[in-house]
Amino acid sequence: MSKKTSAASACPCGGSTLATCCGPYLSGAAIPPTAETLMRSRYTAYVQGNEPYLLSTWHASTRPTEPIINSEEKLQWLGLEVKSALRLRQRKAEDDENRDTVEFVARLRVNGRGQRLHEISNFVREPAEGELRWFYVDGSFPE
Template sequence: MSKTLAPAACPCGGPSLAACCGPFITGSALPPTAEALMRSRYTAYTQKNGAYLLATWHPSTRPAEPILDEKEPIRWLGLEVKSALRLRQRKVDLPDDPDSDTVEFVARFKLGGRAHRLHEVSRFRREPDPATGAPRWYYVDGSFPE
């Protein structure tokens, strides 16, 4: 009787990399929501995939300098999505822009033997892809609530 091993969970907390963030990172699919893009960006950080991070960063706010230090011994420990704010705004009947969304999350990581938390409210914008014209989500920027 042979045992089959279940695929490892996606770093973002999804079922597996292949069924979750993998297709977005390889470019075979576009994240359908701002939350899916945020999750795939977290996964890209765990993989030190700077090319994906830059490609999904809105051109108006994309940094010119490198965003990852390959030698930095950071270990990502987990992701918790706090809220997709557009869903909450709909409930209180605020004007809705379907091409704009906000996702609040907490990412935990270890650096230099110390545990840290990154709590961010990220803003996203959906625009046509310059190459294909297909609508795609981009990370714009984030704020850090306390």
Template sequence: MKHAGFVTRERFFRTRAMRVCARKGARHPIATGNMADNCKILFLQTIMPSPSTCPCGGATFATCCSPFLSGEAVPQTAETLMRSRYSAYTLGNEAYLRATWHPSTVPADRIVGENEHTRWLGLEIKSALRLRKRQANLLESPDADTVEFVARYKIGGRAHRLHEVSRFVRETHDGVARWYYLDGSFPD
């Protein structure tokens, strides 16, 4: 919004982030990424006060999920991937969600609705003890893991919670091991 010849703070920082993107050539290592996704992350890094808590509840966004969302790093555990995917949902980063969803189960439709006004409120990783008890029933494999979490959100002012036990698989492509979200079940 423009007031009497002055540019708002948000517009100033958005323009600044777009210039940084243009200077860097908007390179994105994730094949499905695009300039808009990169610039959105740079914009959020620019306007979020530092240190800013990551949407997933971890350390600062710049040191927690941002390196994964920008393609600078690859999550090394299923839990780290799940946390970064939660942050991607809060930011509406469709490209990251698609790139980290296993090709055998990724939906054909949009993952994040363009007109969806979801306000994400928080993420809770459930007790490791309960998770280990659930995993005891699964086949032990270093390339498969589960993460149980509760994500809280609001749509249209109404509070909701998503309690999910997500399954992840690790596959190696081009010499790089990557975790992928496979599917989830809902214990509640």
């Protein structure tokens, strides 16, 4: 069963519609303004199998050189829950506005078997193509 990805369909990340949520980031019409927005758009890119977007938003220091999406693997993404965006909790304690952390749980089926991906993702914001952009650096798995 394929998931609709028309502009009027709900955004896979949980937003109202793809056109008003992650769609502008995936198409290149807009730049994600926060680490959480980037994380949500990356989740949507995984749902859509959009490897070019995933690679372009991955920090060069940790970006994989081999393919990250296996077309042979049967993946069904079931939902995303953002647990926390650390900047919101630590705004006063953190001085570095160019680093952020987002904790999330993504539910999926891999070859029919249900799985949970619980990750604390690290992001950095730095100049690229003439403006500041957020990039995914790496993540840890807190279980």
